[in-house]
Amino acid sequence: MHWLLAASIVLPVALFMTGAVISYVRIRRSARSSGTQFGTVYEHALKVFETIDLSARYVDELFLNVSDEQIRAFEIDYNAQLRTITDQLPQLAISG
Numbered sequence: 001m002h003w004l005l006a007a008s009i010v011l012p013v014a015l016f017m018t019g020a021v022i023s024y025v026r027i028r029r030s031a032r033s034s035g036t037q038f039g040t041v042y043e044h045a046l047k048v049f050e051t052i053d054l055s056a057r058y059v060d061e062l063f064l065n066v067s068d069e070q071i072r073a074f075e076i077d078y079n080a081q082l083r084t085i086t087d088q089l090p091q092l093a094i095s096g
Contacts, residue, residue: 048091055085055092 062081063071071078086093 051089051091055089058085 059082062078
């Protein structure tokens with residue numbers, strides 16, 4: 001009778017522990033692969049923001065202390081300079 005009582009406690013606990021370990025291992029593997037993907041996405045986003053920041057600084061410098069009249073007068077030159085940026089960095093080009 002004591003063996004039956006012990007088995008009714010030990011067996012369910014052993015099954016629960018086995019299931020918990022299997023679940024833990026599966027979740028841990030999933031988290032590791034997600035962490036790798038997160039790192040890749042983070043690096044890509046960082047590069048995108050750096051590209052936008054650098055191009056915005058270039059455009060700010062290009063038009064620093066330039067009046068609207070000067071921009072209109074030299075529109076072709078400014079357009080060529082801006083096109084150079086979008087040619088070198090195609091991710092900045094507006095697709096339409």
